[in-house]
Amino acid sequence: MNYPEFPAPAERTAVIDLAAIRHNVRHLSHVVSPARVMAVVKADAYGHGAVETARAAVSAGAAWLGVAHISEALALRTAGITEPVLAWLHTREAEFGEAIRANVDLGVSGWDLEEVVAAARELEMPARVHLKIDTGLGRNGCPEDLWEAFVGRALAYQEEGLLRVVGIFSHFAVADEPHRPETDEQLQKFRDAVAVAEDAGVDREVRHIANTPGALSRPDAHFDLVRIGLGMYGLSPFAGQTSAELGLRPAMTVKTTIAACKEVPADQGVSYGLHYRTQEPTTLALIPLGYADGIPRVATGGPVQVDGQVYPVVGRVAMDQMVIDLRRTGIAGTPDSLVGREAVLFGGEGQPSVDEWASAAGSINYEIISRIGGRVPRTYIDSEPRGGAGDTEGLPIALEAAPESTTAPEGATDPETHAAQAVEAP
Numbered sequence: 001m002n003y004p005e006f007p008a009p010a011e012r013t014a015v016i017d018l019a020a021i022r023h024n025v026r027h028l029s030h031v032v033s034p035a036r037v038m039a040v041v042k043a044d045a046y047g048h049g050a051v052e053t054a055r056a057a058v059s060a061g062a063a064w065l066g067v068a069h070i071s072e073a074l075a076l077r078t079a080g081i082t083e084p085v086l087a088w089l090h091t092r093e094a095e096f097g098e099a100i101r102a103n104v105d106l107g108v109s110g111w112d113l114e115e116v117v118a119a120a121r122e123l124e125m126p127a128r129v130h131l132k133i134d135t136g137l138g139r140n141g142c143p144e145d146l147w148e149a150f151v152g153r154a155l156a157y158q159e160e161g162l163l164r165v166v167g168i169f170s171h172f173a174v175a176d177e178p179h180r181p182e183t184d185e186q187l188q189k190f191r192d193a194v195a196v197a198e199d200a201g202v203d204r205e206v207r208h209i210a211n212t213p214g215a216l217s218r219p220d221a222h223f224d225l226v227r228i229g230l231g232m233y234g235l236s237p238f239a240g241q242t243s244a245e246l247g248l249r250p251a252m253t254v255k256t257t258i259a260a261c262k263e264v265p266a267d268q269g270v271s272y273g274l275h276y277r278t279q280e281p282t283t284l285a286l287i288p289l290g291y292a293d294g295i296p297r298v299a300t301g302g303p304v305q306v307d308g309q310v311y312p313v314v315g316r317v318a319m320d321q322m323v324i325d326l327r328r329t330g331i332a333g334t335p336d337s338l339v340g341r342e343a344v345l346f347g348g349e350g351q352p353s354v355d356e357w358a359s360a361a362g363s364i365n366y367e368i369i370s371r372i373g374g375r376v377p378r379t380y381i382d383s384e385p386r387g388g389a390g391d392t393e394g395l396p397i398a399l400e401a402a403p404e405s406t407t408a409p410e411g412a413t414d415p416e417t418h419a420a421q422a423v424e425a426p
Contacts, residue, residue, distance in 0.1 A: 012256040019384030020251035022060035035222035038064035040229035046370045051079040073104040120162045130167035133193040135186040137173040167206040175213035176237045213237040253347030260286040261335040271315030283326040290320040294371035296361035303352035305344040
């Protein structure tokens, strides 16, 4: 397989392939059809860049965008993005009025309903709300015993013209462990909550509970809309199942160049605490990325690829740098000549994976990509030329299908893709 050439190396960079984003959205849209896709771009699109990712996702057929905070939704509106956006995590200081003015949908589950209504009354403009039921995750979401009364309050406000109930939603707790019974329990509670709301008179547009693992393993959870986060970025939510096996392409490649290189004797200590010592005379290479850039401090053993070979990080990861032991294993050149060689921490096919870094850090792939800091510039490429392949037929669809999917509105179709480009973010 031929891969596009990346732009000229920067000191350090996170290269985001927008074609991979589009591919993943098209593929997941195919998996969940006829349900539609909400592309979740919270937390700066898991570190990929919210505006750029949102535009790529919409161009590939995403019908909705999802964020945690209203400020994230307003940033999308400021960038000229007009597609439906849902924001669902609020504090007392949230700018509900600005959200209503910007036509941002709001998830509500308790105290926030009255705050949204107050803002709508002041603006004399109805809010669009999605009512959230806690089906077992135990975070926000209306408790089951308060649900009927909560729905009744929302409908009363709707009668006053202060809001429109657009959706009903919840969130899975263990869908990334497909055989756990709690997902079945949550689904039943969600169906019951939807029935209560519909019996009370809610004429909703969308029902949504499935995240990426739910989308891939539970067709019966697709309903009208599926919220795609991790999968859009090309990563697997399942232990023991790779991105490639799910038909996904990782969109982020984090890389830098060797900053220094030197030969050292046996028993040379490395990094703070001197927890690693060389076993024999060897060559150490300094990688100029550290925990201030989002690389977990505890990720000793994380893989770094140089000249096609992978070397583990040795010693502790420091604030700005870490060390790999080249161990004289075939890498060509003197120490000085190795300075400037490309060093890839993770990326797509043929490169170390985000999952390997997550394992080294005792964490999950979500955290690794979303914590890559602002000191690492984002560089955007598009490896799919205009009219490039976007087919989803023949791609694997995750796990064995569960019960048949609930019917939903017709899914979005794929638009024509954009011309190739390579732009470095400011």
